[in-house]
Amino acid sequence: MSKKRPHGQPSVDTQLVEIYDDLANEDEEIRLKAAHAFLIKFSPKGNHSSEQLFEALRRLVRGLCSGRKAARIGFSVALTEFLSQQWGALSNTEGTLQISRLIDVLVKQTEATGNITGQEERDHRFGRLFGAEAFIKSGILLQDNIPAKVWDRILDVIYEAAKNKPWLREECGWILYETVRTLSEGDHDPSIIQTILGKLDQFGLTKTPEGIAIWLKVQGQSPKVELPAGIWQNESPLDRKEKSKLAKILKETTSSERSDETSAAVSQRGSWTSRIHFAWNVVFSELIMAKPTRGTKPQSKTITFEAFWQEAVDEQLFASTSSDERKYWGFLLFQQLFGSAPRDFLTALFTPNFMRCLTNQLASKERYLHRAAEKTITTIINRAKSEPSVASTALRGLLANSSDKNVSFDKQTKTKTLERLMALCDDLSLRHLVPELCGRLLRPGAMDEKNSTARRQITIDQLTFLLQSRQSSTTQDSRSLASTALTCHILEVFATYSYFSLKDPHSDRPDSPLPPMSARTQDTLKTRLSTCLASILSRSPNPAIFASHVVGIVLRHEADERMRSVLDFTSTLGDTLSYARTFLENIHKEESSEPGDKTSLHAFQLLYLVTLLQIYNGDADAISMLEELQSCYDTLFERRQTVDQSGSEALIEILLSFVAKPSQLFRRLAQQVFTAFISDIQHEGLQPMIKVLETKENLSGQDEMFENTATHSMDSSTTDSSAAEEVDMTNGNGIELSSDEGNGSRIPSESSEAENETKEEDEELLAFNMKLAQALKTRPMNGDTDGAGSEDSSDEDMGDEQMEALDEHIASMFKGRKKTVSRKKQNMDAKKTIVDFKCRVLELLEIFVKKRHRDMLALDLLMPLLTVIRTTTSSLVSRRACNVMRNFSKLCKGQKVPHIDKEAALVKLLKEIHVEARRESSNAHASACGQASLLVVKVLVMHDKENVRKVVKIYDEMQMLDPQCRVKKSFYTDWLNWRNTAKLALENAGLCQL
Numbered sequence: 001m002s003k004k005r006p007h008g009q010p011s012v013d014t015q016l017v018e019i020y021d022d023l024a025n026e027d028e029e030i031r032l033k034a035a036h037a038f039l040i041k042f043s044p045k046g047n048h049s050s051e052q053l054f055e056a057l058r059r060l061v062r063g064l065c066s067g068r069k070a071a072r073i074g075f076s077v078a079l080t081e082f083l084s085q086q087w088g089a090l091s092n093t094e095g096t097l098q099i100s101r102l103i104d105v106l107v108k109q110t111e112a113t114g115n116i117t118g119q120e121e122r123d124h125r126f127g128r129l130f131g132a133e134a135f136i137k138s139g140i141l142l143q144d145n146i147p148a149k150v151w152d153r154i155l156d157v158i159y160e161a162a163k164n165k166p167w168l169r170e171e172c173g174w175i176l177y178e179t180v181r182t183l184s185e186g187d188h189d190p191s192i193i194q195t196i197l198g199k200l201d202q203f204g205l206t207k208t209p210e211g212i213a214i215w216l217k218v219q220g221q222s223p224k225v226e227l228p229a230g231i232w233q234n235e236s237p238l239d240r241k242e243k244s245k246l247a248k249i250l251k252e253t254t255s256s257e258r259s260d261e262t263s264a265a266v267s268q269r270g271s272w273t274s275r276i277h278f279a280w281n282v283v284f285s286e287l288i289m290a291k292p293t294r295g296t297k298p299q300s301k302t303i304t305f306e307a308f309w310q311e312a313v314d315e316q317l318f319a320s321t322s323s324d325e326r327k328y329w330g331f332l333l334f335q336q337l338f339g340s341a342p343r344d345f346l347t348a349l350f351t352p353n354f355m356r357c358l359t360n361q362l363a364s365k366e367r368y369l370h371r372a373a374e375k376t377i378t379t380i381i382n383r384a385k386s387e388p389s390v391a392s393t394a395l396r397g398l399l400a401n402s403s404d405k406n407v408s409f410d411k412q413t414k415t416k417t418l419e420r421l422m423a424l425c426d427d428l429s430l431r432h433l434v435p436e437l438c439g440r441l442l443r444p445g446a447m448d449e450k451n452s453t454a455r456r457q458i459t460i461d462q463l464t465f466l467l468q469s470r471q472s473s474t475t476q477d478s479r480s481l482a483s484t485a486l487t488c489h490i491l492e493v494f495a496t497y498s499y500f501s502l503k504d505p506h507s508d509r510p511d512s513p514l515p516p517m518s519a520r521t522q523d524t525l526k527t528r529l530s531t532c533l534a535s536i537l538s539r540s541p542n543p544a545i546f547a548s549h550v551v552g553i554v555l556r557h558e559a560d561e562r563m564r565s566v567l568d569f570t571s572t573l574g575d576t577l578s579y580a581r582t583f584l585e586n587i588h589k590e591e592s593s594e595p596g597d598k599t600s601l602h603a604f605q606l607l608y609l610v611t612l613l614q615i616y617n618g619d620a621d622a623i624s625m626l627e628e629l630q631s632c633y634d635t636l637f638e639r640r641q642t643v644d645q646s647g648s649e650a651l652i653e654i655l656l657s658f659v660a661k662p663s664q665l666f667r668r669l670a671q672q673v674f675t676a677f678i679s680d681i682q683h684e685g686l687q688p689m690i691k692v693l694e695t696k697e698n699l700s701g702q703d704e705m706f707e708n709t710a711t712h713s714m715d716s717s718t719t720d721s722s723a724a725e726e727v728d729m730t731n732g733n734g735i736e737l738s739s740d741e742g743n744g745s746r747i748p749s750e751s752s753e754a755e756n757e758t759k760e761e762d763e764e765l766l767a768f769n770m771k772l773a774q775a776l777k778t779r780p781m782n783g784d785t786d787g788a789g790s791e792d793s794s795d796e797d798m799g800d801e802q803m804e805a806l807d808e809h810i811a812s813m814f815k816g817r818k819k820t821v822s823r824k825k826q827n828m829d830a831k832k833t834i835v836d837f838k839c840r841v842l843e844l845l846e847i848f849v850k851k852r853h854r855d856m857l858a859l860d861l862l863m864p865l866l867t868v869i870r871t872t873t874s875s876l877v878s879r880r881a882c883n884v885m886r887n888f889s890k891l892c893k894g895q896k897v898p899h900i901d902k903e904a905a906l907v908k909l910l911k912e913i914h915v916e917a918r919r920e921s922s923n924a925h926a927s928a929c930g931q932a933s934l935l936v937v938k939v940l941v942m943h944d945k946e947n948v949r950k951v952v953k954i955y956d957e958m959q960m961l962d963p964q965c966r967v968k969k970s971f972y973t974d975w976l977n978w979r980n981t982a983k984l985a986l987e988n989a990g991l992c993q994l
Contacts, residue, residue: 016041023063023078024071031074038078039085053086054105061109064134065127067119076130083138099140103153106131125165132157133175142188151192159203162210167271173210174278176200180214184221193218193225201228209250209279212237216286238286240303247312250280251326272325276332283308284333288341306348314351324368327357331372335379343390350397359403362413377417384424391421392429396436399462405445406454408461418462423469427483430466434486437463438493442513449518456521463490464528471539488549491532495550498525499616500563522566526617533610534665537672544602547609548584554616555581567616576623580612583630590637603676604633607654610669625654636680648685651677656688659840667840674844678851686848686860692841693868693881695834702830705837835874842880849884853891856898859939861888862932863912869928870921882924889931897939906943907950910936914958917967926968933971934978952979 019041022034042048042056060082063075083102110128112121132154135141141151155176162172176196183193197218205211206228215237218225233239237246287305316322317330334349341349361373384391398418402409410418425433437459444455467490470483497517502509505516517525529550537543557563558577567573587605591598608629614622632651655674658666695701845861852858861884869881892898900906910933917929940947955975958967 020059020063023074024066024069025074026070028070031070031077035074035078035081039081042082042086044085054101056082057102057105058109061106061127061131064130065110065124067123072126072130076134079131080134080137083134083140099146099150100153102140103135103150103157106135107157122167125161125168128157129161129168129171129175136175136179136182142183142186148191148195151195155196155199159199159205162205163203169205169208169210170277173205173208173213176210177213177217177278177282180217181221184217190222190224193222197225197228201231206231207245207249209252209277212246212249213279213282216282220286234301236302238283238290238302238308240301240307243303243307243311246283246303247308247316250277250283250312251316252277274328276329276336280333281336284337284341288345305345309348310351314353318351318353318357320353320356328369328372330354330357331369331376335376338376339379339383343387343393346390346393347397350394350401352401352403355398355401356403359409359412362415377415380417381420381424384421388424388426389429391424391426392433395421395425395433399440406451406458408458419465419469422462422466425466427486430470430483430486434463434466434489437466438489441493441497442511447515449515452515453518453521456517457524460494460521460524460528463493464531466490467532468535471535487536487546491529491546491550492553494525494529494532495553496557498522498529499554499566500557501566503562503564530663530665534663534668537606537665537668542602543672544606544609547606547613551584551609551612554613565616573615573623576615576626579630580608580626583633584608587633600676600680601637603673604629604636607669607673608633610665611654621657625657628654636677648677648680648682649688652681652685652688655844656692656841659844660837662836667843670840671843671847675847675851678848681848681852681857683857683860686857689841689845690861690864693838693864695838697831697834697838697873697877699827699830701834705834831873835872835877838868838872838874838877839880842877842884846880846884846887849888850891853888854896854898856900858888859898859906859909859936862909862935863916866913866916866925866928866932870916870919870925878922878924882928885928885931889935892935892938895942897935897942900939900943903940903943903947906936906940907954910940910951910954914954917971918958923968923970926971930968930971930974934974937978 016038019034019038022030023038025031025034042053057079060075060079063071064079066072066075106128110124110131112124116124135154140146141154158172158175162169180193180196183190196214200206200211200214206215215227215232219227219236227235229235233241236242284305287303287308290302290305313330313333317326317333322330334354338346338349357369358373358376361367361369362377364370367373380394384394395418398409398421402412404412408418410416441456441459441463444452444459446452446455467487470487496511497513499522501516501522502512505512533543533547533550536546540546555577558565584605587601587608591601591605608626611622611625611629614625628650632654636648636651651673655670658670692705695705845865849858849861865881865885869878869885872878872881913929913933913936917926917933919925937951940951959972
């Protein structure tokens with residue numbers, strides 16, 4: 001028997017309770033499902049009573065006033081759809097309109113009464129505003145039979161909240177703005193819009209950001225509505241005369257800052273928010289649409305986009321006196337407009353105050369708006385990626401309005417913004433950008449030498465990066481005719497103004513630099529020209545085209561009477577250039593005469609062209625090198641049938657002279673030419689490179705290599721003699737060592753050498769202190785040695801003549817000390833020069849090994865490589881040489897080994913390698929010896945399988961001659977591993993047994 005429910009206790013609908021709870025859930029999907037369940041429960045087919053519907057309405061309105069989770073959002077959606085769905089049931093009851101009763105429920109349920117907290121009051125205010133919005137969005141107020149007083153009531157709710165609660169004004173304005181948009185797009189009574197506009201003036205909100213947005217929407221989409229007179233000039237907030245007032249209103253200045261009485265009665269909106277007011281977007285959208293297209297006349301009374309941005313944003317938000325909060329709004333506006341505005345408007349955004357603020361904020365991570373500035377740069381880059389034509393627009397803006405034109409924007413901000421934008425430019429954009437940059441190079445905008453030089457330096461670097469970025473691009477677009485033309489244009493400008501100047505510096509020619517190029521700028525242009533050619537050399541399939549273009553420009557200007565060359569012409573130099581011009585014509589004829597592979601000819605042409613340019617760079621050896629190249633040309637191309645190898649040997653000597661110079665262009669040029677002529681190189685051609693590897697890494701070695709001993713004193717030669725003798729001992733023939741020769745010579749490592757140098761420096765310093773103490777008659781600084789005089793000795797006992805003599809003596813001591821330090825620095829510089837030279841020669845040898853590893857000639861490099869690994873004092877040289885040996889060994893696998901005619905020489909080479917392995921050295925040297933030995937073994941066995949027995953015998957003899965086990969264990973381990981593998985292979989083939 002069931003219990004009876006107590007009388008008077010209402011029943012609880014648990015399903016409805018769960019729905020109300022889910023409407024406040026923070027998960028949007030759960031909220032939408034709950035709203036859907038609520039609408040199903042109160043569907044028109046449910047035959048609900050009027051009281052039940054009104055009770056549900058009251059419950060939804062109360063939910064709008066809740067600050068719990070996402071209750072306001074969920075209940076607002078449910079209320080909007082509920083009003084729209086139930087309008088038929090709520091509109092007519094006993095023949096009377098019930099919409100007023102609905103508004104009464106909204107007002108009553110959202111009234112903040114009693115002793116409540118400030119947060120509770122805010123919740124009720126928001127609930128009433130959300131409820132009013134739900135009434136409008138539901139469409140129940142847009143019915144034909146809705147009287148005007150109903151609209152008055154709902155609008156009064158919104159306007160009163162906007163006037164009395166500044167922190168609600170923007171939300172109120174947005175609701176009214178959307179209402180006007182909805183009414184304008186549909187076929188509705190324009191009197192409602194007229195009422196909205198009238199109440200805007202009635203509540204004193206016309207000259208607020210919300211009022212401006214609503215006014216512009218009405219003005220643009222509701223032509224039938226009559227605008228109130230006397231508020232704006234020509235009834236438009238966008239009138240030119242209203243520019244300053246409009247800027248101050250959108251900036252949201254305080255009432256004390258405003259000059260008009262109407263706005264003074266309206267308090268400023270609530271606390272600062274991190275989002276910009278929607279009125280900004282409305283105003284800028286109107287200004288963008290107001291810009292005249294081609295063929296139409298501009299609206300003369302309307303403010304332009306550029307003028308408004310300058311006034312309202314640059315001079316207001318980005319002013320030096322503006323707060324960080326207002327500058328943040330400025331960054332947000334820039335990000336929105338740059339991301340969406342048409343390209344024609346983007347240049348106007350890069351104004352002086354904005355650029356100053358952007359530069360300052362990017363310069364340091366400690367800046368308050370650093371992240372906002374970074375996001376601004378990200379917006380620019382992203383738009384440029386999706387629309388490459390925008391990249392040049394952004395570049396113009398950043399370059400033209402830089403806060404410090406003497407320092408690059410990237411250097412000021414420690415970013416690579418300009419470089420990234422240049423890399424994103426397409427050919428069409430570069431057609432206009434490159435001439436603009438060249439014009440900036442000629443006319444930097446500063447007449448004094450210091451500022452003009454600094455600005456030209458920036459422009460030169462930008463043009464250089466543009467050329468390099470186009471060359472490094474892997475797309476087909478980088479090899480297009482347009483890209484080639486731009487590259488040639490940049491090279492032409494660099495060549496013209498680095499080697500020539502106008503005889504009349506005040507000429508009216510458009511290509512006349514103003515002010516004239518300084519010597520520093522010309523030197524920079526020469527350096528950048530070499531950098532550009534080096535970039536082209538490494539990436540272009542035929543770099544001789546560009547080098548020929550540069551030389552052609554130079555020779556053409558040489559014949560121009562209006563141009564003055566940087567060279568002081570002599571009769572010899574004139575004859576050289578004249579012959580060079582004729583020689584180049586002969587090369588062009590040779591190039592077009594016979595079909596076939598012209599790789600070597602193009603490489604030689606490139607070498608000759610670059611050498612010719614070195615005359616203008618002031619290279620004293622360039623003329624003699626040209627003569628040598630002309631002789632090489634006769635040998636290499638015109639007498640190919642002869643067996644004369646002098647041409648390739650002379651060419652190698654010339655390439656080594658290029659490699660010896662610290663230039664990326666010369667290094668890449670030498671590698672490319674060496675690769676092109678690698679098939680012509682014979683034994684004599686390798687000897688100059690081997691000689692470089694044998695050079696001592698000190699001052700005497702540098703003098704011997706570059707034949708410059710006359711420039712150093714006899715003292716330096718004497719000082720280096722002991723070091724030279726030490727290296728001579730370690731750099732002996734090697735193959736004459738017998739099994740009973742001690743432990744062999746030992747080359748000190750870099751660490752031990754550094755320790756010896758430090759020890760020598762300490763000894764020299766101690767000796768210097770002793771001499772100084774003796775001269776001053778005091779104790780030495782370390783106090784370990786008794787001074788020559790007593791402690792109470794004083795310079796007061798000396799006379800004037802003694803003091804002068806003492807001064808001269810001390811001065812001579814310090815002068816000698818300075819010479820010693822200078823001599824050590826010369827040794828260090830010489831070592832660095834030789835080490836760099838050896839590394840570049842090893843790069844050439846690596847190319848040789850890669851291309852000709854199956855040639856018997858490549859085996860001639862084994863002993864020089866092993867020797868340099870053992871004797872060098874540089875770990876860099878040792879690693880490079882080990883890499884060459886390792887690559888040589890890897891390339892010679894299977895059948896890919898050098899072919900030999902006589903095995904006797906190879907057996908001798910194997911024995912020499914074993915003698916080299918017995919020399920005490922590093923692990924790297926032992927590993928290289930093992931690789932070289934196995935390589936020779938492979939060649940011998942491949943030539944004749946019977947040579948296996950000879951090889952085994954040689955290894956056995958080596959073990960017998962090495963009783964003290966000076967050879968590293970890895971040497972024998974590698975041999976045994978190879979022997980076991982080869983044994984199995986030979987036994988399977990039935991050829992030989994090990």
